[in-house]
Amino acid sequence: MLAVSAVQAQAVVEYVTPELATVGQELALTGTVTTARDAALSTQLQGLVADVQVDAGDRVENDQTLLTLDATLAALSLQREAAALEEARTRLAEARRLRDEAQPLAERGSLPQSEYATRRAEADLAAAALARLKAQHAEQAEIVARHQVRAPFDGVIRRRLVAPGEWVTPGQAVLELVALDDLRVDVQVPQQRYRELQTTQAASVLIDALPGQSLNGRIDARVEALDAQARSFLVRVAIDASPDTVVPGMSARVRFALPGAEQAVVIPRDALLRFPDGSSMVWVLDEKNSVRRQPVTLGAQRGERVVVLEGLTADDRVIVRGNETLRSGQAVQARVFAP
Incomplete structure (x- = not known):
């Protein structure tokens, strides 16, 4: 009676023998x-952050303003340069008027040639001064523009690294932008x-x-x-x-x-037990119908079947059903798997 009860208590499993198949290598x-395109954006100048117009997760377009530094002093300097530029234009216009007025007088001998030469030189100097002030104005306008950080491409803000009121320097990442x-x-x-x-x-x-x-x-x-x-x-x-x-x-x-192609062992996917570390194993029957763990190295999955690169031979009996709660060395009742 005890022997009969022990047999009845044995787990029932179903097994297959692996198939040999010709498979392409993978x-x-x-x-x-x-x-x-993945960029850590920084400012071109040092300064105080006045405003950050974006936050993490925002989608932005190329050339969109993302961050602004306090440009109060730079803007005032630009106004000064603009006023100086306008003054230089007026001076040039007046110098050219005086030069042009003196030309016919000098040609008739009513004005000394030295006076005419002086007026021409003054007009040339005024033109040179205007060119210099134009360059200074353009330089200051560029400085004002560099108080802004603009998107170099379309993308999404991954991280915002500064807030208004912080002091930043060139090379310090203020935003991360990814296309x-x-x-x-x-x-x-x-x-x-x-x-x-x-x-x-x-x-x-x-x-x-x-x-x-x-x-x-x-x-x-x-x-x-x-x-x-x-x-x-x-x-x-x-x-x-x-x-x-x-x-x-x-x-x-x-x-x-x-x-190339090679002969490989193929088993049903249901025979596999996978683990979080990426490893896999199957339960295999020995000649006495006891089970043992067998680590396997897997290849490609083909539908419901998986290629086994290492760990099994075509003669092994691999458990497909009833493999969830087995223990190494456990005796089982085994029968052929019937799909």
């Missing part, structure tokens, strides 16, 4: 969505696989925030410089995605199809 990598177009996915490719990828090669991109959606991508750039610490190369994959759904900073998975 390289799967994780990466991050980035954009070609929402020209999106790409940056991935680090192990050095041993780098040469297998070619520029313009196609890729399949899965954005983790958009489950079930696959985006078309292509390699846009391969950075021919090794990251000495990670022993990897940077590869950028351009993607065609709407900024309303994909934004810089999102995580992504990229798959590259590689040349």
Whole structure:
């Protein structure tokens, strides 16, 4: 009776033997969505922040005013230069009038040639003074304009780093602006696989925030410089995605199809147990119908089936049903899985 009860208490599981299939080679990598334009904006002058016209999350257009420094003194200097410029125009007009008035008199001999030469020189000096003051006025106008920080491109404000009343200096970041177009996915490719990828090669991109959606991508750039610490190369994959759904900073998975084909073990997806650290395992039956944990390395997923690169052979019996609460060494009742 005890033996019968023990058999009845055993968990019932269903298993499959892995299939051998010819599959194309793939390289799967994780990466991050980035954009070609990502800038930490700073002022061109030191000064007191008078107003910040934007905040984090605001979308802005190219040349839009984002931040303004107190320009009171600079504006007064510009008014002074404008007044001096107007005075110089008046002086030039008067000098030219006197010169032109003296010319016929000098030609008739009614005015000494030295006096006429003096009036011509005074007109030339007035013209030079006007040109100098025009340059000074333009310089001061540029100084006033540099009291504003303007958007260098269309994008969204990622962070606002200062507030009105703060003193800022050139080189100090005051806003972070990121473009929402020209999106790409940056991935680090192990050095041993780098040469297998070619520029313009196609890729399949899965954005983790958009489950079930696959985006078309292509390699846009391969950075021919090794990251000495990670022993990897940077590869950028351009993607065609709407900024309303994909934004810089999102995580992504990229798959590259590689040349050649190979025999691989394929099992149902339901046999897998996945863990937060990215590892995976299956339960395998031994000859006495006891179970053991078997770590596996996965390849591409093909519908309801997954390619196993390492950890299984075609002779293993892999549990598909009843694998949720098993313990290593546990004896079970096993039967063939019937889809």
